[in-house]
Amino acid sequence: xxxxxSEYAKKAANRVLTRQAEAxxxxxxxxxxxxxxLSSRHSPRAxxxxxxxxxxxxxxxxxxxxxxxxxxxxxxxxxxxLAAVLVEPVQSRCxxxxxxxxxxxLRDITRSAGTALIFDEMVTGFRIHPGGxxxxxxxxxxxxxxxKIAGGGLPLSVIAGRSRWMDRIDGGIWQFGDDSAPQVQxxxxxxxxxxxxxxxxxxxxxxxxxxxxxxxxxMELNQKTVALVQRLNDWMSSHQIPIQFTQFGSxxxxxxxxxxxxxxALNLLxxxxxxxxxxxxxGDKGGFLSTAHSDADIEAIFVAFTQGAKALHQAxxx
Ligand SMILES: Cc1ncc(COP(=O)(O)O)c(C=O)c1O
Numbered sequence: 001x002x003x004x005x006s007e008y009a010k011k012a013a014n015r016v017l018t019r020q021a022e023a024x025x026x027x028x029x030x031x032x033x034x035x036x037x038l039s040s041r042h043s044p045r046a047x048x049x050x051x052x053x054x055x056x057x058x059x060x061x062x063x064x065x066x067x068x069x070x071x072x073x074x075x076x077x078x079x080x081x082l083a084a085v086l087v088e089p090v091q092s093r094c095x096x097x098x099x100x101x102x103x104x105x106l107r108d109i110t111r112s113a114g115t116a117l118i119f120d121e122m123v124t125g126f127r128i129h130p131g132g133x134x135x136x137x138x139x140x141x142x143x144x145x146x147x148k149i150a151g152g153g154l155p156l157s158v159i160a161g162r163s164r165w166m167d168r169i170d171g172g173i174w175q176f177g178d179d180s181a182p183q184v185q186x187x188x189x190x191x192x193x194x195x196x197x198x199x200x201x202x203x204x205x206x207x208x209x210x211x212x213x214x215x216x217x218x219m220e221l222n223q224k225t226v227a228l229v230q231r232l233n234d235w236m237s238s239h240q241i242p243i244q245f246t247q248f249g250s251x252x253x254x255x256x257x258x259x260x261x262x263x264x265a266l267n268l269l270x271x272x273x274x275x276x277x278x279x280x281x282x283g284d285k286g287g288f289l290s291t292a293h294s295d296a297d298i299e300a301i302f303v304a305f306t307q308g309a310k311a312l313h314q315a316x317x318x
Contacts, residue, residue: 045058045059045062045063046058046059046061046062046063062074062075062078062082066087066091066094066097066099066102067097067099067102068102069102072102072105072106072109075106075109075110075115076109079109079110079112079113079115080113082113082115083115083116084115084116084117084118084143085106085110085115085116085117085118086118086120087103087106087117087118087119087120088119088120088122088123088124089103089119089120089121089124089133089134089137089139090124090128090133090248092123092251092253094256094257095246095247095248095251095252095253095255095286096246096255096256096257096258097257098248100137103137103139104137104139107139107140107141110142116142116143116165117141117142117143118141118142118143118144118145118161119132119133119134119141119143119144119145120144120145121133121134121144121145121146122145122146122147122148123148123251124136124248124249124251125144125145125146125149125150126146126149126150126210126218127149127218127249127250127251127288128218128222128248128249129215129218129249130210130211130214130215130217130218132144132146136249141161142161142162142164142165143159143160143161143162143165143166144159144160144161145157145158145159145160146158146160149206150203150206150207151199151202151203151206152202152203152205152206153202154198154199154202154203155193155196155199156196156199156200156202156203158203167183167184167186168184168185168186168187169186169187169189170182170186171183171184171185171186172184217291218249218250221249221250221289221290221291222247222249222250224250224289224293224298225247225249225250225251225252225289226247228247228252228289228298228301228302229245229246229247229252231302232245232302232305232306233245235302235306236306236309239306239309239310239313240313241309241310241313241318242259242260242261242318243259243260243261243309243318244258244259245286246258250288250289250290251286251287251288252286252287252288252289253284253285253286253287254266254285254286256285260318261317261318262317264317265312265317265318266285268312268317269305269308269309269312270284272304272307272308272309272311272312273304273305273308275308276300276303276304276307276308277300277304278300278301278304278305287301
């Protein structure tokens with residue numbers, strides 16, 4: 001679920017219609033009717049975001065506002081047509097939105113409709129808790145995706161979930177060396193590097209490490225992130241800089257909804273960080289603490305963010 005692009009189209013159309021209505025008052029009833037059609041057409045629809053994405057793909061997808069109760073109503077109304085609902089439980093682009101009640105209701109609706117609920121746990125999986133966002137919120141999805149952390153840095157994607165859906169990948173539970181065999185008809189699923197032995201050996205070692213450490217690993221790291229965010233927020237407030245940070249597990253970022261910062265200012269901030277030895281991907285507003293970060297590293301992150309923000313504040317960017 002994303003902020004729909006169609007929202008932009010709707011607003012632009014509304015603006016044009018409003019201007020027309022001001023110039024020609026007799027158009028008002030007509031413009032209201034057109035606005036109603038535009039609203040009903042555009043709100044819950046997806047549009048192809050780039051060349052090469054077919055209209056058919058977009059037409060088969062609903063893109064809804066995340067955390068918005070209206071989206072639940074639309075899902076409820078279309079439950080018979082929906083094969084799956086895919087969410088990033090806490091979005092890496094908007095980590096301050098942690099809508100537990102919304103996710104609970106989404107789980108109830110999809111369960112009763114027999115629609116698969118998919119959690120994209122690429123970022124949240126193993127980070128917030130060994131059981132990911134599912135364990136954190138106490139909500140079990142039907143399918144979940146993982147990659148970066150489980151891969152320990154090697155290329156790996158993982159799809160995990162209930163046998164009702166996963167059996168279509170491997171034919172159900174069976175093993176080599178005995179009479180068992182795939183019982184369920186499978187879908188097409190293949191790739192040159194699927195089940196690559198090096199990635200799988202790394203994932204096994206990584207998962208074993210997480211298992212040996214237990215939830216204390218995440219708890220300690222998450223606590224360090226809470227402390228960093230608290231310090232950053234206190235510092236920004238005491239210097240009257242309108243920037244506030246948020247965190248989810250060991251992921252921390254500038255909370256755009258609680259800050260006043262233009263994209264240009266945020267872009268410039270990443271150069272200030274780079275100049276102080278901290279590299280973020282262009283456009284990113286935060287990063288991840290890991291167990292490899294020492295207290296000195298965390299201090300360097302604090303100094304880079306605060307001094308970068310101070311320089312931009314002095315130059316009237318914040
Ligand atoms: C939330 C989320 N989902 C999916 C992906 C895609 O993952 P991959 O590049 O492993 O296919 C990413 C990549 O960063 C992501 O952040």
